[in-house]
Amino acid sequence: MSDISQTGFCTECRKTTACRLQTEPVTRYIHGAEHTFSLTTARCEICGADMNPTGLLDVNIREIDEQYRAAEHILTIGDIQTLMDLYSLGKAPLSLAMGFGEVTISRYLDGQIPSREYSDRMRKALSSPAFMKSLLMENKDRLTPAAWRKGMQAAQELEQFSTxxxxxxxxxxxxxxxxxxxxxxxxxxxxxxxxxxxxxxxxxxxxxxxxxxxxxxxxxxxxxxxxxxxxxxxxxxxxxxxxxxxxxxxxxxxxxxxxxxxxxxxxxxxxxxxxxxxxxxxxxxxxxxxxxxxxxxxxxxxxxxxxxxxxxxxxxxxxxxxxxxxxxxxxxxxxxxxxxx
Known part of the structure; x- marks a missing residue:
């Protein structure tokens, strides 16, 4: 909430007023399905009308993204970045290693939400180096030799954790x-x-x-x-x-x-x-x-x-x-x- 301005223009009062931030349940439709999110809202301190101070929209977008991913068990952007770090692979090599299109990971990092199938595949790679090794072997011909070697070496090192x-x-x-x-x-x-x-x-x-x-x-x-x-x-x-x-x-x-x-x-x-x-x-x-x-x-x-x-x-x-x-x-x-x- 600290990203949100504490003042804004109230359309009812027709002037700039202080606003009160609070959390309320709000219904949104995503892919045709109804979801209820706990979102930050702002109300005028004078008349109680809804307000839209600077920063509120960005905060709501983050809240919806985080809560939707949690409810649908979809990986976060941070999880995907961690996957890249774990296996020392860039965006395009990781996409190819996972069996996706070359720009898929880039789109996910820009905010596009993965399908459940693709999210589950990445989640399994996060928890199982053996699974990642099988993906690397399956998609070896799609990767450069250097990228493939880096990914395999990282997966082999990570397998030590299974001990x-x-x-x-x-x-x-x-x-x-x-x-x-x-x-x-x-x-x-x-x-x-x-x-x-x-x-x-x-x-x-x-x-x-x-x-x-x-x-x-x-x-x-x-x-x-x-x-x-x-x-x-x-x-x-x-x-x-x-x-x-x-x-x-x-x-x-x-x-x-x-x-x-x-x-x-x-x-x-x-x-x-x-x-x-x-x-x-x-x-x-x-x-x-x-x-x-x-x-x-x-x-x-x-x-x-x-x-x-x-x-x-x-x-x-x-x-x-x-x-x-x-x-x-x-x-x-x-x-x-x-x-x-």
């Missing part, structure tokens, strides 16, 4: 919806604490992936391989769009744990969380007898994770942010000030 369970993909996506910046190191530790607290608070794992005791703390190898290219930088990855296209399998209990970890452990850097895990028995027992700098693929036992936090739960309220923050502060203080133990 993750739907549960851990949804956990990662939920973490990124709560936190602005997450490095690969921080992500590994947050996943470790989500798994540990899910085992302790609800007696069930949040996801099936196993955790290993690496030099820098607990690590889920399949997740590490996906994001290692970010090294120490915050993860900023267009590939998350694949996560968004798949059903969310998380239970309410797991969602609560993810939210709890985000609001507590998520306040600390990856290095602080690494240090905290080094003070906990599950990681230390898994690395027992190993030199500090030796790589190891030893698994951190879920039983050890649960046992450690069951014991911690006798001193701290593990189901509250306050209790978890106190746990982190106490453990990190002991690690950095060993003489006070």
């Amino acid at each position: 993750l369970s739907p549960a851990i993909r949804s956990v990662i996506l939920r973490l990124f919806s709560h936190l602005d910046e997450i490095t690969p190191l921080m992500l590994q530790k947050l996943l470790y604490y989500i798994q540990s607290l899910s085992l302790t608070l609800h007696n069930e794992p949040a996801f099936p992936e196993t955790c290993q005791a690496w030099v820098h703390g607990p690590v889920f190898p399949s997740v590490y391989r996906l994001f290692r290219s970010f090294t120490y930088d915050p993860i900023d990855d267009a590939r998350f769009s694949i996560f968004r296209q798949t059903p969310d399998p998380l239970t309410e209990n797991v969602c609560r744990v993810v939210d709890l970890v985000s609001a507590s452990f998520g306040l600390y850097s990856g290095k602080v969380l690494e240090a905290v895990t080094h003070g906990e028995d599950p990681w230390k027992k898994a690395r027992s007898g190993l030199p500090d700098d030796m790589h190891s693929s030893r698994e951190i036992s879920r039983q050890e994770m649960k046992a450690w936090f069951d014991k911690a739960g006798q001193q701290y309220s593990l189901c509250s942010c306050e209790g978890l923050n106190q746990y982190i502060q106490d453990l990190s203080f002991c690690l950095f000030h060993p003489a006070t133990r």
Whole structure:
């Protein structure tokens, strides 16, 4: 609504007046079918008549477009742009790869609404690199060799995401919806604490992936391989769009744990969380007898994770942010000030 002028010419008052913006149900006909949209309207503050201030028409067009696409399960323009980014293909190459006419994607980016059939095809390509590979193979002769190679390479890289369970993909996506910046190191530790607290608070794992005791703390190898290219930088990855296209399998209990970890452990850097895990028995027992700098693929036992936090739960309220923050502060203080133990 901020794009809309707060004043305009009232045809009833015959002068410029202030207008009141509000949202009302409005019926429109699209392709012969009746649709009701929730649209921004403007009324004169003096007489209450309908007004058309500057910017209102553009806002209404966006509202209708967004609501119609949502109601009909049609991809948005942003989704189509993401599809181009995912597979490193321009407008014309993507059109040809999808089996469309050469200018189809350009028209969609200009605002033309795709048919349900074409929208479903693009949506499936967003969520399934294997499907995109099949389209690229089917339409190989329509593409230049360079475009085809770029698309295939991107699809093959994206297929790595299928190595993750739907549960851990949804956990990662939920973490990124709560936190602005997450490095690969921080992500590994947050996943470790989500798994540990899910085992302790609800007696069930949040996801099936196993955790290993690496030099820098607990690590889920399949997740590490996906994001290692970010090294120490915050993860900023267009590939998350694949996560968004798949059903969310998380239970309410797991969602609560993810939210709890985000609001507590998520306040600390990856290095602080690494240090905290080094003070906990599950990681230390898994690395027992190993030199500090030796790589190891030893698994951190879920039983050890649960046992450690069951014991911690006798001193701290593990189901509250306050209790978890106190746990982190106490453990990190002991690690950095060993003489006070």
